[in-house]
Amino acid sequence: MIPDTARRYLIAYDIPEDKRRTRVAKCLQTYGDRVQYSVFVVDAKPAALVRLKVAVGAEINLEEDSVLLCDLGPVSSLEESKFSFIGRDRPVTPNEAIIL
Amino acid sequence: MSDHQATERGDAVTISLVAHHEFCPRRAWLEAAGERTDTRQMAVGVASHAATDDPSTGRRDIKRAVDVAHLGWSYTGRCDTIEVNPDGSLEVVEYKATPVRRRTDVTQPMRTQLALQVAALIDMGERVHAQYVYFTEHKRRVEVELSDIDFERARAAVEATRTCVESDTAPQPLEDDPKCTRCSHASVCLPDERKLASIKRRIVVADPDTQIVHLATPGSRAFVRSGRMIVATHGEEAASIPLERVQGVAVHGNVDLTGGLIRELLWRGLSIVWCTSTGRVVGDAASASGPNGSARALQYASAHSGRLDLAQEFVASKVSNQATFLRRNGNAPEAVARLRSFASQAADAPSVNELLGVEGAAAGLYFGSFGTMLRAPDFEFSTRSRRPAHDPVNAALNYAYALLLGDCIRAVRSCGLDPHAGFLHSSNRNKPALALDLAEEFRAPVADSAVVRALNNGELRSGDFQVNLAAVNLTDKGRKALIAAYERRVSTEFVHPTFDYSCSWRRAIEIQARLVLGVLDGTQDRYIGVRTR
Numbered sequence A: 001m002i003p004d005t006a007r008r009y010l011i012a013y014d015i016p017e018d019k020r021r022t023r024v025a026k027c028l029q030t031y032g033d034r035v036q037y038s039v040f041v042v043d044a045k046p047a048a049l050v051r052l053k054v055a056v057g058a059e060i061n062l063e064e065d066s067v068l069l070c071d072l073g074p075v076s077s078l079e080e081s082k083f084s085f086i087g088r089d090r091p092v093t094p095n096e097a098i099i100l
Numbered sequence B: 001m002s003d004h005q006a007t008e009r010g011d012a013v014t015i016s017l018v019a020h021h022e023f024c025p026r027r028a029w030l031e032a033a034g035e036r037t038d039t040r041q042m043a044v045g046v047a048s049h050a051a052t053d054d055p056s057t058g059r060r061d062i063k064r065a066v067d068v069a070h071l072g073w074s075y076t077g078r079c080d081t082i083e084v085n086p087d088g089s090l091e092v093v094e095y096k097a098t099p100v101r102r103r104t105d106v107t108q109p110m111r112t113q114l115a116l117q118v119a120a121l122i123d124m125g126e127r128v129h130a131q132y133v134y135f136t137e138h139k140r141r142v143e144v145e146l147s148d149i150d151f152e153r154a155r156a157a158v159e160a161t162r163t164c165v166e167s168d169t170a171p172q173p174l175e176d177d178p179k180c181t182r183c184s185h186a187s188v189c190l191p192d193e194r195k196l197a198s199i200k201r202r203i204v205v206a207d208p209d210t211q212i213v214h215l216a217t218p219g220s221r222a223f224v225r226s227g228r229m230i231v232a233t234h235g236e237e238a239a240s241i242p243l244e245r246v247q248g249v250a251v252h253g254n255v256d257l258t259g260g261l262i263r264e265l266l267w268r269g270l271s272i273v274w275c276t277s278t279g280r281v282v283g284d285a286a287s288a289s290g291p292n293g294s295a296r297a298l299q300y301a302s303a304h305s306g307r308l309d310l311a312q313e314f315v316a317s318k319v320s321n322q323a324t325f326l327r328r329n330g331n332a333p334e335a336v337a338r339l340r341s342f343a344s345q346a347a348d349a350p351s352v353n354e355l356l357g358v359e360g361a362a363a364g365l366y367f368g369s370f371g372t373m374l375r376a377p378d379f380e381f382s383t384r385s386r387r388p389a390h391d392p393v394n395a396a397l398n399y400a401y402a403l404l405l406g407d408c409i410r411a412v413r414s415c416g417l418d419p420h421a422g423f424l425h426s427s428n429r430n431k432p433a434l435a436l437d438l439a440e441e442f443r444a445p446v447a448d449s450a451v452v453r454a455l456n457n458g459e460l461r462s463g464d465f466q467v468n469l470a471a472v473n474l475t476d477k478g479r480k481a482l483i484a485a486y487e488r489r490v491s492t493e494f495v496h497p498t499f500d501y502s503c504s505w506r507r508a509i510e511i512q513a514r515l516v517l518g519v520l521d522g523t524q525d526r527y528i529g530v531r532t533r
């Protein structure tokens, strides 16, 4: 069976209509972090990914819009170096306890 | 699996419960008790019913999510899709997403489910012309012919399901059944752990990989906006966390949560624990749809009549873990040996009173040697002082115990038990007695260990404490350092001594809570505490 561990996804979208684009962005915000104008990083367990796909699928126009999901592998095995920025970096929610 | 509302015992059986029962009676029982898991299978089940993209049905009159009921056979349910023909007769379509199945086979549970939907519609006075299963992955619709045998079978399945979910005791888990590896409820059922023996096959990696959010900056405020939890300090946004990543919230001291955030967290089934800035747990909030109401009734009855066996295990494993921790980190071989003998005395103490006596004597001995574990010259430890703490070490211990208690409350709540009815701690002292019981075996390996490491590594320094008259407390900075040290400890993996698989200490706390539940609901003969070696 598919192990129930979180994987990191890079999600990018191409949505010409403003309203739908805003709604997709709002929906992705619940799952992960916006790292570029139309690019998100989402760490999700299989269950959360299914929910995400359904939620995004319900917002877009299947003929016109396109959402790309790129599986970057299990979160636990990701090396820091795989993720870097030139210029300003954008925070990604860490995978450990959050102490504020 | 089309209706996901909680089904209470005594209520009509639902079609989805019957489907669970066809798979495994225990799964139906757990589902009826309100146990929910966040697994891919569950999400796919919910999602398949949201699928509405069958292009071939575009022109007809289609009704979706239709509630049906059969008065005679006494069950309720929901049809995904019903198509209405021009002559008024109906066609029932059940959507199925079956990613594991390569072929579009109609299984027996699917036939039963359709038969129940059709029987209910007929009972409601409708005419059903045909019924289908629509396989969403294959985009294929398969017609299913139903015979009298199918209806008879379905009726019997409703009765079997009713008998199962109305029973007072949980059905035993299946033994070594391959079904369990495909079961959405395995992480709460723990089919292999019931034997209390080493486990050869591993069903699920069930460690949560979402996070506890600790709010520990005085004067900050947390609220919800666009699916994210925002934390603002002095009017400035300090952090924004996607809600799907939050596993629970711990509030430390003077921090405000808005009503909207509390409601959102509870709606998601997450818990909130509040404690003071000196580490006293003030209270917690839990979702109303927590599972296992009937298990709580059993818990109260057992707590009232007493369960010496559970109390013995809590103390025996606590003292045994104190001995191990002291042997590994301190220098007091005699105390270790005497703690070992206290541990075996606790295991067969004749009454709770004597048990408390043994526990007290062991604590005196353990804390008498606690100082031998501290390497940093700044810190000294003479005696354990609860409140107020007389020295930094005691202040740190108090705080770590509050953090541990928070995790125990969360674990006890997540399996539907009540933190307030315990077996060792008295339930009439306004204390979360069961959570305190469960905390005992984790004190040394989790809380004490986090404190000793933080002090010895210099993560906590003397400047991280402040003195107010006779009382010593952590500063804001010190508190955050200790929370970080505790979190690192509780998410460390270790080999569970009973089951021989590795899991995090936080998951172990929940596993132990579920073993207590198993003893109470009759799925298991006895409880074994975690004893580190």
Ligand code: SF4
Pocket (backbone or CB within 6 Å): B023, B024, B025, B026, B027, B030, B172, B173, B174, B177, B179, B180, B183, B184, B185, B186, B189, B190, B191
């Ligand atoms: S894990 Fe196994 S025993 Fe437990 S409910 Fe699922 S199928 Fe039944």
